Amino acid sequence: LALETYLLKQRRIPIVCRFCIKNQENISIHLTRVCMKTESKEKIDQEVSKSRDLMIEYLWHCRIIDYKTLSSVVTQLDKVQPLIKDLEKLGGFVINKPEDEQITGPLNQSWDTKLRKEMQSSGLYQKHPLDCDLxxxxxxxxxxxNNIPNFKQRYVANVSRFLFYMDSNKPSLDFVNNLEKSRSFFTKLADIGQKKQTIANYMKNLKRFLRYIIAITSLIQTDRALFEQCKHFLLCLNELQKSMSKQVSKEITGKRYIFQIDPHRNLFLKTLMTRKQMRASSFPQPGTRSTTHPITYKGFIPSKYTTVKRLIVGMHERYCYDKWRSQQVKMRRDYVIGTKQLKYPKLNTILIY
Incomplete structure (x- = not known):
C-alpha cells in the first residue's frame, strides 16, 4: 500500500494555486489548510475543479506556440530567439520556425562588433516578418x-528592414510618398559607419522590390496614383544609386592602393627572391661532394623573376630594403646590388632566409 501511494504521488501533476501563484502537489489540501481555510467545502471543490480544468486547457493549447504569433508580438529578432530557447527549455514547442540561415543578419556587411551594436541600438536591424503579404x-x-538562392537574406530581409524603418506598425507602400525619410535611412547607415558597398546593396534590393511592384503586381489596376508614385520613387532611387556607385568605386580604388607595392620595392624583392633560389640551387646538398666552388653572384643576370605575393614579406627583407633604399643618392632605373660573402652559409641558414 505504501508503494502504491508513493507511485501515485510521483505521477501526480502539480496544479497552480490562483491565490498564492505556486505549484501545489495536492491542491485540495492546500486550499483547505492555507488559501481557503475559511471557505466552505463546496467552494473549495469548485476551485479545485476549476484549477484542474485550467491545467488541462494549458496542456492542450498553450504548449504549442506558432512562430508567427511570437514574431507579431515581439518584433525584434534578437529578442525572439532567446524567448524561443527559454520556451523550449520549459517544455514548450514552437512551430513554423524559419530556418537558421533565414534569420541571420544581412549579407555583404563587415561584421564589426562596435558597428553591429550601433546598428542594433539604432533599430536598423528590426524588420517585419518575411512572410507577410507584401x-x-x-x-x-x-x-x-529569378531562381535566386538564399533570396530571403539577400533581398527580402533588407527590404523588410527598410519598410520597418519607414513604418514600424505594418509593411506598406506608403514610403514612396516620403522621399526625405527614405533618404535619411541611407544617410543613417552611412553615419553609423556602414561601407558604401553595403548601402549600395540596400538600394539595389529596394530597386528590385519596386520593379516587382510595378511590373508583376496588379497595382496599376487597383491604385493608379500609387503606381505612378512608385515609378517616380524608382527614378529618384536611380539617381541616388548613381552617386553611391561613384563612392563605391572610390572605396574599392582606395583598397587596391593600400595593397599595391612600390615599383622600386617590387624590383628589389624580385631580385632578392632570385638570389635565394640561386643560393639554394648552387649550394651542395647534404650527402654530396662538391669539386668546385659554388657559383657567385658576379655577372649573374636572372632570366625570369619569381612572382612575389602581396604583403608576404619577411621582417629581414623589409629591413634590408629600407637600409638599401636610404643609401641611394639618386633613383635610377637600373640597380646594382653587390654582396661580399666570407664563407658560405649552412643549408639550415639558407632555408631560414
Missing amino acids: LAGFGKFLRDD
Whole structure:
C-alpha cells in the first residue's frame, strides 16, 4: 500500500494555486489548510475543479506556440530567439520556425562588433516578418521567376528592414510618398559607419522590390496614383544609386592602393627572391661532394623573376630594403646590388632566409 501511494504521488501533476501563484502537489489540501481555510467545502471543490480544468486547457493549447504569433508580438529578432530557447527549455514547442540561415543578419556587411551594436541600438536591424503579404509575393517572385538562392537574406530581409524603418506598425507602400525619410535611412547607415558597398546593396534590393511592384503586381489596376508614385520613387532611387556607385568605386580604388607595392620595392624583392633560389640551387646538398666552388653572384643576370605575393614579406627583407633604399643618392632605373660573402652559409641558414 505504501508503494502504491508513493507511485501515485510521483505521477501526480502539480496544479497552480490562483491565490498564492505556486505549484501545489495536492491542491485540495492546500486550499483547505492555507488559501481557503475559511471557505466552505463546496467552494473549495469548485476551485479545485476549476484549477484542474485550467491545467488541462494549458496542456492542450498553450504548449504549442506558432512562430508567427511570437514574431507579431515581439518584433525584434534578437529578442525572439532567446524567448524561443527559454520556451523550449520549459517544455514548450514552437512551430513554423524559419530556418537558421533565414534569420541571420544581412549579407555583404563587415561584421564589426562596435558597428553591429550601433546598428542594433539604432533599430536598423528590426524588420517585419518575411512572410507577410507584401513580402511573401516578392520572395516567391525571386525564388520562382529569378531562381535566386538564399533570396530571403539577400533581398527580402533588407527590404523588410527598410519598410520597418519607414513604418514600424505594418509593411506598406506608403514610403514612396516620403522621399526625405527614405533618404535619411541611407544617410543613417552611412553615419553609423556602414561601407558604401553595403548601402549600395540596400538600394539595389529596394530597386528590385519596386520593379516587382510595378511590373508583376496588379497595382496599376487597383491604385493608379500609387503606381505612378512608385515609378517616380524608382527614378529618384536611380539617381541616388548613381552617386553611391561613384563612392563605391572610390572605396574599392582606395583598397587596391593600400595593397599595391612600390615599383622600386617590387624590383628589389624580385631580385632578392632570385638570389635565394640561386643560393639554394648552387649550394651542395647534404650527402654530396662538391669539386668546385659554388657559383657567385658576379655577372649573374636572372632570366625570369619569381612572382612575389602581396604583403608576404619577411621582417629581414623589409629591413634590408629600407637600409638599401636610404643609401641611394639618386633613383635610377637600373640597380646594382653587390654582396661580399666570407664563407658560405649552412643549408639550415639558407632555408631560414
